[in-house]
Amino acid sequence: MSDHINELFDKDGNLIGALLSAEAWTTVKKPVLDTLGIVDNHAEPERPEPLADWETLKQYWDFPYPVDTDVACEHCGNSTQDWAKDDPRLFRLSSANLAGLVCFKCMKCQAKILKRHFKDEITTECTPFQSSKISSKEGRYSR
Template sequence: MSDSSQLLYLTDARNHVLAVQIPWDIWRKIEPLARPALDALMEGVSEEPAEPLAAFEEFLRYWDFRYFYSPAVHCPHCGAATQDWREDPAHPFRLSNANLGGLLVFHCRACGATIRQKHFHDHVTVEHTAPRP
């Protein structure tokens, strides 16, 4: 039988509890009671996190490179493409990361590949990683 000394409390910098890790044998016993409440909490919660549009806007705000930003995205893996990932009604690419260092990371909705646009002061390079099988 487990005891409370096997509980692991995960806290933030102010020591507020964010989560509690419990042993498997305790979870097996309480899951039938907890599952309906967990399902209710998760109802309507999107599994897909929001696109980091604020970070993208910050990237554009400080844009001072020698060329204009192009919103075109192309997937080298499956060939999906758009002239403007922001305005395309099909939204074939999902922005997953943007930063001031010039990195924009997209996920192709058609095949799941990851497309990385690396913006340097005088050029852009594009790399991709094939989707997991």
């Protein structure tokens, strides 16, 4: 078929599976796992986005400017005009509270983006992702 896909047949000519090159597998792994409903155990479990908290914040929005939906990552340059409309998400909401503190995770580089809403301005803080394993040298490369 191609260098990337080898279909495997048994002696009777029945298809028993397919062998993908590393490159092909890396490219299609996520959609395949998603389609088949397989959870990749190596991926960190993601908490669902606290969208209800975001809705509450929008509902009680008392800042003198409209609700802002743009998010940008200073670390890798990822950006969006409306994070909630991205499918799949470029940024995942990780927390939102009534004080106007909204936190996102950059899906490209895992950096944490914190937006603070004040009366007259919005400040953004970008913290590059740090593996929790980095502090212990021993476990750094182990799973």
